[in-house]
Amino acid sequence: MxxxxxxxxxxxxxxxxxxxxxxxxxxxxxxLGEVKLVGKTKADKTSGVWVDGQYLGYVLELKDDKKILLMPGEHEIAVRQAGYTDFTKKVVVEPRKKTEVEVVMLKDPRTRLPTVTSLVKLKVTPDRAAVFVDDAFAGTVAEFSGVGHGMLVSPGKHRIKIALAGYQAFETEVNLLAHQKMTIKTNLLQGSITQAGASIKQE
Incomplete structure (x- = not known):
């Protein structure tokens, strides 16, 4: 019994x-409420997105199973791209409602491209990871991968960091000669969100 x-x-x-x-x-x-980001230009669609200081991915991919779902209340959206001024907007999320935000990236007039450059190509998975050069957000891995794609930087020493929430960050230092081409290959290892590094969490 x-x-x-x-x-x-x-x-x-x-x-x-x-x-x-x-x-x-x-x-x-x-x-939860949804925030949908809409961009018209390539710069708008490929820029990195931070919500309340946490990097989520780039604009174009944040839909369907990667759509942004947030608790009700005020949240700050920041969108960043190298060579452009930051786009920031505060939104109030309502339960079960969708808030649409049009992203408009504007060229930063202070940006000056070096007259002599070196080329860094990336072969990294996952390719949605964020890329930082000397602590500044440069774009996503996908932008600097494949035929005809690469990251133009000035010759000399640079710190390159590749990070994504849920993965261990990868960091390396390069010392490039003028017109030199190099490829960085790595696979990010899965880990805690705390191992993504401070670049992913930006105020």
Whole structure:
């Protein structure tokens, strides 16, 4: 009798757990609101996105299973791209509602490209990871990968960091000669969000 009670109790707990998980997910979906980012130009679509200081990815990919779902309240959206001024906007998210934000990236008049450059190509997975050169956001791996793509930098020493939330950050230092071409190859290792490094979390 006692054994029968234990078995029945275990079955009941298992059945209850199956009910709780979908209910929790459903309840959460009823609370969260969506922020949809819309860009027209290539610069708009390929710029990196930070929400409340946390890097999420680039504009074009943040949809479908990667769409931005946030708790109700005020949030700060920051969009960054090398050679452009930061686009920032505060939005108020409402439960079960979609807020659309049009991203407009403007050229930074202070940006001056070096007359002599070197080329750095990337072969890194995942290719949605953020790339930082000397602590400044440069773009995503995908922008600097493949035929005809690369990152133009001035000759000399540079710190290159590749990071993405949920992965261990990769860092290296290069010392480039004028007109030199080099390729950085690596696979980011999965890890805690805390191992992505400070560049991913920017104020």
């Amino acid at each position: 006692k054994m029968q009670f234990v078995v029945r109790n275990a079955v009941f707990c298992l059945a209850l757990s199956r009910l709780i998980i979908p209910f929790t997910a459903h309840a959460q979906s009823q609370v």
